[in-house]
Amino acid sequence: MSDERPVIAVIGGTGRQGSGLAARWAKAGYPVIIGSRDAARAQETADEISARAPASGGGGKVRGTDNLTAATEGEIIVLAVPYSNQLNTLKPLADALAGKILIDVTAPLVPPKVGTVQLPEGGSAVVAAQEMLGDEVTVVAAFQNIAAQHLADLEHKIDCDVLVCGNKKAAREIAIRLVSDAGMTGWHAGPLANAAAAEAMTSVLIFINRAHKIPGSGIRITGTPAEPED
Numbered sequence: 001m002s003d004e005r006p007v008i009a010v011i012g013g014t015g016r017q018g019s020g021l022a023a024r025w026a027k028a029g030y031p032v033i034i035g036s037r038d039a040a041r042a043q044e045t046a047d048e049i050s051a052r053a054p055a056s057g058g059g060g061k062v063r064g065t066d067n068l069t070a071a072t073e074g075e076i077i078v079l080a081v082p083y084s085n086q087l088n089t090l091k092p093l094a095d096a097l098a099g100k101i102l103i104d105v106t107a108p109l110v111p112p113k114v115g116t117v118q119l120p121e122g123g124s125a126v127v128a129a130q131e132m133l134g135d136e137v138t139v140v141a142a143f144q145n146i147a148a149q150h151l152a153d154l155e156h157k158i159d160c161d162v163l164v165c166g167n168k169k170a171a172r173e174i175a176i177r178l179v180s181d182a183g184m185t186g187w188h189a190g191p192l193a194n195a196a197a198a199e200a201m202t203s204v205l206i207f208i209n210r211a212h213k214i215p216g217s218g219i220r221i222t223g224t225p226a227e228p229e230d
């Protein structure tokens with residue numbers, strides 16, 4: 001990795017989850033590449049983010065390109081596309097991802113019952129990604145429980161923690177740093193198989209949002225040392 005702030009490429013970075021994460025990392029000074037099936041659309045999103053998190057204010061350089069170029073040129077890759085297209089988006093990127101960390105934010109939502117837990121046959125969408133990509137790629141799961149509308153406002157303090165699951169501690173550490181730099185608290189939540197809990201929790205939170213008429217419920221890890229009072 002080139003320096004303290006690696007280049008982050010967000011596949012599907014034009015979307016709700018990906019653009020919010022990308023904007024937060026750009027604001028924190030990371031160079032960011034927005035990936036899309038359409039390079040021009042990616043550049044539009046990159047320009048919008050650059051306007052909100054300008055380099056003059058300490059923001060990282062943001063540019064847009066196609067998904068394969070983004071996966072090739074990024075050092076840490078984030079996947080943020082709908083579950084229905086998770087594996088077919090990743091497949092052509094496999095060679096570009098070799099030797100890198102892939103942070104997969106996929107929650108396996110299956111319309112129309114997105115408020116009902118419907119984990120895939122193997123138990124987890126991100127485990128399926130790891131199995132398809134093989135050991136050359138280090139897959140880490142994160143951000144499944146963060147609602148996109150919380151990410152969009154860069155000044156908004158997000159009242160939700162992030163479960164970070166992955167089979168390699170060093171990769172989880174890197175993801176937890178990225179969580180922190182995006183304004184949230186990340187927790188080592190065990191091996192990639194444990195991502196099933198975060199993936200399932202997304203549907204539980206969607207159900208809670210609807211039942212209680214709230215926009216974006218979240219989770220918080222409790223029992224931790226109290227934060228110092230202001």
Ligand SMILES: NC(=O)c1ccc[n+]([C@@H]2O[C@H](COP(=O)([O-])OP(=O)(O)OC[C@H]3O[C@@H](n4cnc5c(N)ncnc54)[C@H](OP(=O)(O)O)[C@@H]3O)[C@@H](O)[C@H]2O)c1
Nearest residue numbers: 012014015016017036037080081083085106107144147148
């Ligand atoms: N939204 C949330 O609140 C939230 C919360 C937690 C987790 N997640 C997870 O984050 C991921 C992205 O969610 P999102 O709400 O950001 O999705 P989204 O806005 O609907 O889509 C994200 C991007 O995926 C690409 N895409 C759309 N359809 C595609 C297709 N058929 N094939 C390939 N790429 C396609 C599009 O980029 P281009 O058209 O530019 O290629 C799009 O901008 C999902 O797996 C979701 O479960 C979302």
